[in-house]
Amino acid sequence: MATIKKAKIKQFSISMVHDGKTKTSFCWRHFGDLVIEEDNKKKKVCNDQVFCNACLTVAQEENDDISFGLAKIKSYVKTVSTGNLNKHLRDVHDLREESSHKATQNITQFFEVRPRPPRSVAASSSSLTKRKDSWLLARDMALWFCKSLMPFDSVSDEGMNDFFQKYDIIANKEDMPSRDTVSRTALDDVYESMLDNVKVQIKTDVAGHAAITFDIWSDKYRHLNYITLTLHYLTTDFELKSFTLCTKLIEGKKTGEKIQAILLDIKECFDLQEKVLHSVTDAGSNVKRAVSLAALDSHLCLGHGLHNLVTVDGIGSVPELDKLIKKCKKIVKTVRYRLPELERAAEKEQIEFLQSLERVSEHLEMDENEPIIDDEGSESNSVSGLQTSDEFGNMNHVPSIKTSSPTRWHSMLAMLESLAHFCNRNPVNRMLSQISQHDLKIYQQEWNLLEDLIRFLRKFREVVEMLSTQKTASLNLALVFHLEIRDILNSLSDEETLIMLTLKNNMLAKLDKRFPITDKIVVAALLDPRFINLSQIDTYLEQKNTTRAAFLAEYIKIHISGESTTMATLAPAVITSFSNESVLSKLSKKHSCSGTSSILTSTECNEADQECWMYLAAANACDVKDDDILNYWQNKKKTFPLLSELARIMLAIPATSTPSERVFSIAGLTVTVKRSRLSPVRVNKIIYIHDNYTLCKKHNFNFL
Template sequence: MPSRDTVSRTALDDVYESMLDNVKVQIKTDVAGHAAITFDIWSDKYRHLNYITLTLHYLTTDFELKSFTLCTKLIEGKKTGEKIQAILLDIKECFDLQEKVLHSVTDAGSNVKRAISLAALDSHLCLGHGLHNLIVKTVRYRLPELERAAEKEQIEFLHSLERVSEHLEMDENEPIIDDEGSEFNSVSGLQTSDEFCNMNHVPSIKTSSPTRWHSMLAMLESLAHFCNRNPVNRMLSQISQHDLKIYQQEWNLLEDLIRFLREFREVVEMLSTQKTASLNLALVFHLEIRDILNSLSDEETLIMLTLKNNMLAKLDKRFPITDKIVVAALLDPRFINLSQIDTYLEQKNTTRAAFLAEYIKIHISGESTTMATLAPAVITSFSNDSVLSKLSKKHSCSGTSSILTSTECNEADQECWMYLAAANACDVKDDDILNYWQNKKKTFPLLSELARIMLAIPATSTPSERVFSIAGLTVTVKRSRLSPVRVNKIIFINDNYTLCKKTQF
């Protein structure tokens, strides 16, 4: 019976090599010309080594979305663009991707931009990073601006929450007892919403992470729970931080902020999906976020109004509308009639069909130039109770608009006109846009190939970021001396096992 050391040293290498060969075969078989690549940099918390993780995403001819973790490599010294580019070139050679068109999805770091430029990759901003910066940098790092626009007592609670999270280390198994011996002292006259009084789930106090806006929301939600309010203030009194105590007006403002941030959670979760297409959802979510930031109520506080205005001013920078986003929306029948598409195409002096046809000509070669004459048609309405269908109705143009403005076209133009004329959101069953295009391959061969390219591009680089969690379970305090080579092999096996198992590697 071999020891665990023998198994870990020999079996790990054998499994890794076997899976690596399997992944290479799948990529070579499935990827014809285009694929998407995401990468992000992270550090282990024990030795503080910098790693970069790269993932590949593509749609097969049957519109099955596949995602592989290609590697997790150590970056020694400074994380320069040149070093990242060298890793990209190594990976392209390792997986025979030199002749493929790679669409990268990354953050906006200067070193990342440099690497993409050097590697001559087609690039798209990670919308997850954009939303994170939109929220976090406005809420946490723009406090001086808010202070000038809002009353001082309304602002100080944001400072307080940050300092509370730094000082508070409460053991939830040892509740704080007040002077009368009760665990929680009720506050007379406290007006707390029912959503913050769930006695079946009393969260422990969370702290925030500067790289995860979700953690800030989790921290605020844990602090705002009714059962935690008195213990928080008592703890602050015990450590002589009386000036940090949170009062009723501040609790009310905290509740407003939590409700506001919760509206972003569903958007981020749907954009960060790894199981289906997500870039086609970006435009409708951009419009919904803009609508959230423009919405006002009679009870809106000055600080919340200032917060929304600051975020609205940065929305187009953090969450830009690009050609790829518009093309992806046009390839989803549910979103063809979004009002923002008209605005965007008017600025480019083009039409929906011409815009799609141009992308076909750029990314797909070999279309012929036969001529055809088509009759005008309009987009068909639909009825569906899903979240996406409701958002589509909300942000679509009112009434019906003519699709056709020209009567003569080549094959690409003809197919685009036919698609736009026949597009019906009811054909997208169970919000499965990939199944829709699988069924339309024969009807719209050029557009289905374009959809195969564009819908494989994830809206965010979350697939690379998810590796951070696996890495946290891999590089533990007991295994902090793992070599970078073994870290790469362990993560590679963990992430790719399911897809490789299907092919019986």
């Protein structure tokens, strides 16, 4: 065996044992005897084992000059069940028997709700029926545990067993499926069934275009690198669908080539090879290379851009703020282990503050009876004090001290808000004094600077939340939010400090780099009647020497084939103003041109041009009811067939890669300290079932 391990893997091959008689299982097309070639002679080795040919092929393609002992080639003893071999092929190599979906179609029955027969009836049922019920129960529990992120050993919990017996789900503890059954065969069945269902939905819904997001994360226990991919598209009824496609382990370095290989595998798995995929990613060099190698249409994640704008170009470039933020993080790290004590002190501070308000109320009541005339300055100071107290001293909610995440700037804002709350300030400083950390105490000048920074960052929070939505379109909002951010950074107040002014100027200088205005962003804005008059659109199109209609028509010609070029004549029209006073409508009014832009410059045009002229002439923001742009285009499909198809493509593209980032939180609840040894394959299956549960339920399954 030692000699075999030292031999080069290029010397090895696999002799398949599939014979069409006794060895008929699908797995025997990929597993067989290990054969080594020496001196132009072949001989079988390790005769008590079977080896995976797919593993050997992958290893030889990567580096056929390494020794066999260093290559990862899966082997099993010959007495192993074929189920284990098939499981390896599915999980590691995504190899499945072509007809396997026929066997899994019946699995959908475990999603059906059926009334359970009384115990007397169940007791008299045949053994076949009992086995079927036991089979369904195991798969129902696998589905439940994945959706609720419960550990599989919950089946051994005494309370769960008692509950199931009390409500006649099982007759005794022996009827409860074992942990191995739920976490292996049942989990595999549920995953395969849901995988088939998602594939059916994608095949039915996706005609030519879809969007994907992907991001890389590491678990905090074994420090394994994973990549999560999500898919987004609009159906013909303008329903926005988002699926998690996979959460795969990246072995070794996170190179662009490895990411590209995963992308190609996923495209093949979900039959997306012929689709145009619009990717939304961060600006990492490995990610950019993967996108380039995979020839994907790419768009920068605006969430990552804003994060870098705030943390790197903003706070990181101002020494006073950078030092203060690091100090706050150190404070949180220092006092975290004494949080209960800190919360009790904050509660005491809250009670004392409320009592002081009661005393103030009593004095005010006395003043009404016996008024004392004071100067205007005192009254003004009093009002100002109440405003500050209301802003940072909400007595209805005293937050616990929050930690910040290095990848989410708004978590830093939550940390600062929790520290700056009036009820937490004194307790934090007192605790730092008690543990002799006087250098970490925050003084009034620093509190003032924190308040300024918090007020400033709060203006960005709503932008990020709306751009990161997964429930509706978001790319159409990007341009108006870019203009609003620029306006925030350009704004000055009489009380602006030099530090905050420096912060704004540094961020303004990097805004176009971190939040670039692209063709996609402009097209998405033009496809929203609320934003077609944004001033920035004129500036952008002037640089390209084109008009709104020509720009839209060109995108139709690029992305939609088969449109007519019939010439038509149009008459000029004027865009109607709108009166919707939602947040987005107010922003649109604020950043739109004061006058009506020229819409029609030529009277002759083909069908695409004609439709674009008609849309721009008739577009009315009032038609976008309840800020639902998708419903607007659903209603305009017959009026503007080409533009509605373009809207279906462009509005499905997320403005950020937040959908794949949200999986990080789910992964954190999946890979816990007690489940840190979960295999990457099982992690993928749990997250896949959890994330796609609702859409699969809505599409085909009767879970409830």
